[in-house]
Amino acid sequence: MPPVDEGSGANREMPMSGRTMMSARGISPWYRPMAARNSSESHRPATPLELFFDLCFVVAVGQAAARLHHSVSEAHFGTGLVSYALVFFAIWWAWLNFTWFASAYDTDDGVYRVTTLVQIAGALILAAGVPPAFDQRDFTVITIGYVVMRLALVSQWLRAASTDVAGRRTALRYASGVSLVQIGWIARLGLPEPWGMVGFAVLVLGEFAVPVFAESARPTTWHPRHIAERYGLFTIIVLGELIIGTAFAMQSAIEETAVTAALLSVAASGLVMVFGMWWLYFDQPAHETLSSNRTAFVWGYGHYLIFASAAAVGAGLEVGIDFDTHQTHISPLAAGMAVAVPVALFLISVWGLHVRPHHRGPLLNSAFPLAAVLILVTPLTPLPLPLIALIVAALVGVNIATKPCDEAIQTS
Structure with missing residues (x-):
C-alpha cells in the first residue's frame, strides 16, 4: 500500500476505448502492454471483475465467522479467537494483495482476466481450507490456495516489470518478495508446535514488510x-x-x-x-x-x-x-x-x-x-x-x- 506519487512520469490514462479503436492502435483485446495507471484519473470505479473477485471471498468469510460462532457457543473462547485471528488474516491478506495491484495495473485484457481467474480458483481453495485451519490449525489447504494465488500474482508483477520500465524495480521487488515469503509459508508446514505459531508471526511480519520494501524503490500508482x-x-x-x-x-x-x-x-x-x-x-x-x-x-x-x-x-x-x-x-x-x-x-x-x-x-x-x-x-x-x-x-x-x-x- 504505497503513498501516492502524483508527479510520476509513469502516470497516464489507461486506454478505455472499444474494440475498434484498440485494433486501430494495434492493441489486441486479448493482450495490451501493462503500464501504470494514472493515480488521478477522473473516474476510476471498481470493475465487474473486481466485484466478482470479492464475491468469491464470501465463502471464506462466512466459514470463518461460522467457526467462531461454534467455538464461542462451546465455550472455547481462547482457541476460537486465536484461530479466527489467524484464519481471517489469511483471507484478508489474499484479498488485499489483488486489490492494490489491480488499482495500479489493471489492464482488463484477456490475459489479465484469465490470470485473475487463477487467483479466484486459489481463493476458493483457501475457503475450503478454513475448517481444518480453524479446528486443527492445519493450514495445508490454505497454503495450497495461496500457492495458486501467488503464482498468478507473481506472474502479474513480472508482466508489469517487463512492460512498465519506470516501475520495473518496484515490480521486481514485489515479485521476489512475495515469492520468498510464500516459500516461507510452505516451509512452515513442517514446523512442530509451538514453532508453527512462531513461524506464523514471523511470516506475517514478512508479508507486511514486502509492500514497504517494494514501494521504497518507487511508489506504484494506485488510485x-x-x-x-x-x-x-x-x-x-x-x-x-x-x-x-x-x-x-x-x-x-x-x-x-x-x-x-x-x-x-x-x-x-x-x-x-x-x-x-x-x-x-x-x-x-x-x-x-x-x-x-x-x-x-x-x-x-x-x-x-x-x-x-x-x-x-x-x-x-x-x-x-x-x-x-x-x-x-x-x-x-x-x-x-x-x-x-x-x-x-x-x-x-x-x-x-x-x-x-x-x-x-x-x-x-x-x-x-x-x-x-x-x-x-x-x-x-x-x-x-x-x-x-x-x-x-x-x-x-x-x-x-x-x-x-x-x-x-x-x-x-
Missing part, C-alpha cells in the same frame, strides 16, 4: 478513490455476511422453538447495530485520508481490524440466539461479550482510521471511545443487545449533529 471504494465494497460484503448468518440462525431457532420476545430483541438490535456500523463507516470520505502519504499503510493494514470485527459481530449475534434458545450453556456475561467486544473494536477502528484523520471536532472524537467503553459494560446489564444498539444509534446521532453543514448538503 485513492478506487481503493476507498474497493475497501468499502468489501466492508459491505462482510456486513452482508453478518446479516445472512444471523438470519439463518434466527430461522433455525424459530423452527426448533417459536418466535419469542428474546429472539425479536436479538433481530431488532442486530439490525440497528449493523445499520449503524454501515452508517459510521461510510459517512467519512476515506479517499481524502488516502491522499496523504503518511496514512496509506496504516489505513490499509488497519482495515484488518474493521473487517475481522465486523464479521465477528455476526458470530456474536448467533451466539446470542443460541443463548436465548438454550442451545449453549455459556454465561450471560460471555454471551453479551460475544457481541460487545467486536462492536467496540469496530467502533475504535473506524474512529482511528476514518474519524480522527478528518478532525471532526472534540465531541465526535471523544464520543467514539466513550461509546466503545459503554458497550463493553453492557454485558453486566440484563439487556446487553438492546443497549448496544441504542449506544450505536446514539453515536450515529452525534455523528450527524457534528457534521459540517456544507458536507451534509453535498452528501444528501
